[in-house]
Amino acid sequence: MPKTWSLKVDSCFDANPHCIIATAHVDTFPTDLPLEPNIREPNRKSATYKQIFDSLTTQPEKFFERHSGIVLCTNKVKPNKNKTSLELEILEACEGGSDGIINGGHTVLAFEQAKNYKYDLSLARVKVTIHIGLSEESAKDIALSSNTTAPVDSRSKVNARGDYEFIKHYLASLERAEDRKFRVAYYQNQSGAPRNAQCNVNHLFKLINCLDRNRYNPDANKRTKHPTGTNTPSHITDTERERLTLLLPLLPKALWIEQRLYEIVEEHISNPRRKGVNDLASIDTRKNTLLLDSKYSFGFGAPTDLALPIIASYRVFLDENYNWIIPFDEFAEDFLQHLWVNYYRKYLVSEKIAGNTVGTRICRNQEIWESLYISAQSYLNQHLMKMVNSTKRQELTLTS
Template identity: 70%
Template sequence: MPKNWTLKINQYINTNSNCIIATAHVDSFPSDLPLEPNIREPNPKSSMYKQVFDSLTTQPEKFFQRNNGIVLCVNKVLPKNKTELELEVLQANEGGNDGIINGGHTVLAFKQARANKYDLSLARVKVTIHIGLSEDEAKDIALASNTSAPVDARSKVNARGDYKFIKQFLAKLEMEEETKFRIAYYQHQSGTPKSPQCNVNHLIKLMNCLDRNKYNPNKSKGKHPPVSNNPSLSDGERQRLSKLLPLLSKAMWIEQQLFKTIEAYITNPKKKGVDLASIDARKNTLLPDSRYSFGFSAPADIAMPVVAAYRVFLDENYNWLIPFDDFALDFLEHLWANYYKKYLVSEKLAGNTVGSKICRNPVIWDNLYVSAQNYLNQQLLKMVESSNKREQLTLVN
């Protein structure tokens, strides 16, 4: 059922049949309106929020002139009398997209000021109320709204709905694997950790690492997947990534196993201190799958060269040439013992500890890729020899 909120006002005008502009009272403004259309959640630590709160609490009578106002989207507006408007809101679970389009920081400032007993009886705020907007129309307004603080590109991509295909895939995976994924799709998203591994762009980079068609060392350019963020998603990019989605759980598994391997190595009681470059045992890391937390921090991209090596085992249709479970763990242990551990130790000895530079060194990407090719050839040779032996035994019988 739709939920109704009452807005106490001084006056209002109908700019057209689908838009009302009102002067609303701050001391009774509903602070629990949904944030569904907004492209980010309000951040009480941001400079913008602090400026709004200071303006509201120091000179509430001048707040109307100093604030840009609040933009809402509602299903219906029912004028109760000259001083009250009743707002009917359809929330997301009801198929709606109503709530605060712009002004989340302002509404949060109202709530906090009232909680701290500030007198807001003289404060007023301009409220623009759009009626019956579609989801796309609400998103367009949210993206176009002027703000005094920058909105990160990821939030804009999310507001356009471009991450929907990833969200749907993860929701299905959560049910199948009985787990929960902690992924931040937009700026200041509540309930998600700040760990960069839990950024939706991190998942996209993991998938890119397994795109053996786009990233091939035999090419003159684009030999290896980039580790820099590129959150803009065109239709072509979404189609490409959709083909890679079935591989995402494998990519996350490889990352999890690498972190387990690092944790086992640095907690060895025979060791004193950490001799791996860019690993800090004083902090913690959370991975996207909520089952995995580790007592050390590492660069978000530390697993990328390792994950990318696995693309050698995929054909052009992204099918595994060898069943994944038959080789995945053994191959990871092979890479760690023979290449990656030695590389991180040597970088630490050389005094190179900047994680981003270590993870972007093309030499280690090349070495791991070549190692993967050699490993695959050995496995295929064993499979051929085993098949020949079975044939010979069949002929003898």
């Protein structure tokens, strides 16, 4: 016997003799519908699922407008007298049918999870397109075309809301003041912006986050000792905008550190100890890299997180108001060379010998972040001691 499911609806109409479009209630939506026609299993870890779940649970009343809807295939559909519910008759594969969810498996999974967590979904609605009596071939054809549509990434949504405007204004003023050009991709397939991940606006966030000595301070009793997280904001709150605005003046220094490190890496692989051998993990000499303010392309490919631990170590030299304790130009180059020679080059070489690729391992390796931070503290203390001793010698000379 075919199984039946009930769908509570606000309205429905016949798009054609074999298709009904309805506005369905989410809180009573059946989450055990078969996935026979769908070409992929829903994945809780996917970006698609997380975006749907976030939209559903934060503003359920706006879910209908923000979501493209669910597509079903049924054997028969029977509306009740008032058209407030639809009875769906579904033939599963074991019964010789191919009915069920054609597109929307992630959405139905989000409904189930939200119900399990007791979210109030009474105001949430979803558009449901119901095809009646489709052949298996037709159902698979619709499923394939539906599921090959690329989801809109969170960066594009943030940009559409205008949340990047404060960054754009700052970069525009910096371009005028310093006669430089930034190539930043704020949304998917943006024309004129390089496809390099280093030119993504999310990479810009990572660079300035690395210099937030107040949020990421190992000396304080905080869980977030280092900015190792790779998460990027899907929504920029007023509080977050204020924090980032304070950090933006540090961006030129972060960009300088990153570009200078890339120059050091390029020099290293251009003069290898053994001819034709690259001894640095995750540096691909068959690719090129362009930074978001670089005037030329580097002759190697590198993971986007390559410079982050180095940049983060510089936050030791900042006070609570994000001012440099020592003038940046007095120590920046020497300190970078110190970190490269004594720590970072050795780390990349050891990972290469071990057969590891670095990539996101950089952000997961607390040890390298901690080592560079401690080294920065030691370097700062030595530099301050030299300044104190120099002042004392001057005072003694003047006294004599």
